[in-house]
Amino acid sequence: MIKSCYVHIPFCKKICSYCDFCKLIYHKKFINSYLDALEKEIDSKYQGEVLDTLYIGGGTPTCLSYEELERLLKILSKLKLSKDIEYTIEGNVDSITIEKLELLKTYGINRLSIGVETTNLRFLQLLNRTLDQEKCRTLVDYARSIGIHNINFDLIYAIPGENIDDLEKDLDFILSLFPEHISTYSLIIEENTILGIKDTKNISEELDYEMYLSICKRLKENGYIHYEISNFSKPGYESKHNLCYWKNGEYYGFGLGSSSYIHKKRITNTRSITRYKEGIVLAEEELSLDDEIEYEVILGLRLLKGIDLRLFEEKYHHSLSYYYDVDQLIEEGYLQLNNHYLSIPEDKIYVSNEILVKILQNRK
Ligand code: SF4
Incomplete structure (x- = not known):
């Protein structure tokens, strides 16, 4: 029974130098036709299941204008949501506004996942990102004041040139905002990214491991449960949506480049926007029993609790x-x-x- 759904909004205002995800530069003229295609896909695939988790990811979903975001949320309001839905949207500090937060709240979003990544100016430049710390603080406070109580921060570590002190400063900032959930990513430089093209080197494995241990130690000291290799939460705030993946549960994936796992089939949408609008699926893999069991083991052992x-x-x-x-x-x-x-x-x-x-x- 499908109880989870992922929706991909691939647009970003600028491209981070490490980004290997399915993304496109935001252009106003693309958005309405993309949302048309998304609506068509949902109408053709969704079978009316009541969802326990709905996750709008990207890209940067919050880079849509207020009106575009409203249209997206209206489209998604066709999906049936359970009473205790975990409804998440990803965003970055640049593009979230007070007005957008209110809109998100009106449509039932109760979890906000913010890409903080790093607070260090030098590394922000290297990653081609920005972070206004004061704005971040204001947005988190405002989100909480209107009832969006479940906040995740993404943190990137192992950035070339970074040391343990730099990492500790990032953790200081993150912990000062008391997020319910923290997802950490060790920066791996992929060939086809800006950093890869510039031949930037990964940090040493030893330092990466040292940073990983520092994160685990510091977050545990601050009351977080290390529940998955790279994910930490306050008790009761594990990401229900990601737990569906790690427990090898079925889910819908709507939007450019997204994947679904439905009735023992893994279906991957095309990454080409033109082909997506034509309704093209890239791959459809029917899983054998062996495949299913392999997924169960690989995914389940990511959890500290295990299988x-x-x-x-x-x-x-x-x-x-x-x-x-x-x-x-x-x-x-x-x-x-x-x-x-x-x-x-x-x-x-x-x-x-x-x-x-x-x-x-x-x-x-
Ligand atoms: S915001 Fe995310 S999806 Fe967009 S370019 Fe940066 S890493 Fe990639």
Whole structure:
């Protein structure tokens, strides 16, 4: 049963130097025709399910004008939402306004995900971003005052030239605003980005690891639960939407380049705006049982709590150890059993990819 939905708004006012996402420079003339295509896609695919999570991501959804944002929210009001919906929109400080916050509140948005990334002027320039800290503070206070109480901040670390002190300053700022949720990203420079083209080098693995440990320590000291490799929340504020992905649940993905997981099929929309407007899907992959189980393991072990083995058995009619030989990895301390959960110990979660390779090689 589908209970989650992602909607992609690919437009940004400028392009960050590390950006590898599906995005386009905002031009007023593109927006209405994009929203027409989005509405058409929703009308043709949505089957009337009541959603527990709705996530408007991008791009920068808040870079739409007030009127464009209102049109988007009207289109999305066709979707049926449960009483305790987690309804998120991503945005950046530049493009959020008091008026837009009020509009978002009117349409039921109750979670705001703000791309803070860094507070350091030098690194903001390197990333081709800006951050007005005072405006950020005002927007967060205002959002809370009108009832948008669930705030996420995105933080980027491992920026070339960054050291632990720089990172601590970013954390000082973020923690001073008491967000309910913090998502962290280690900057990986991809070839086809501005930084990649300029041949900018990643920081060393040792420093990256040191920064990761500093983040975990500092956020835990401040009452955050480290619940997924890169995500932290106050108790009860784990991202329900992302938990749907990590628990291998089904979801709709509407918009340019977005993916859906529906009835054992992974469907990916085209990244070409012209083709998207023609209703073209890029790929449709029917998952075999093996694929499904592999996704379940790869995604589930991102969570510190791990995979619920009882649910796994209910879903796949056999225990996980019927499919994978994990005993040796448990003995070696790469995996642990806690009640009926199988997880990667927290001190090894940083190298989870290497552990996943070992697990997948142990397919029976
Ligand atoms: S705001 Fe996000 S999507 Fe837009 S360019 Fe920057 S990183 Fe990419």
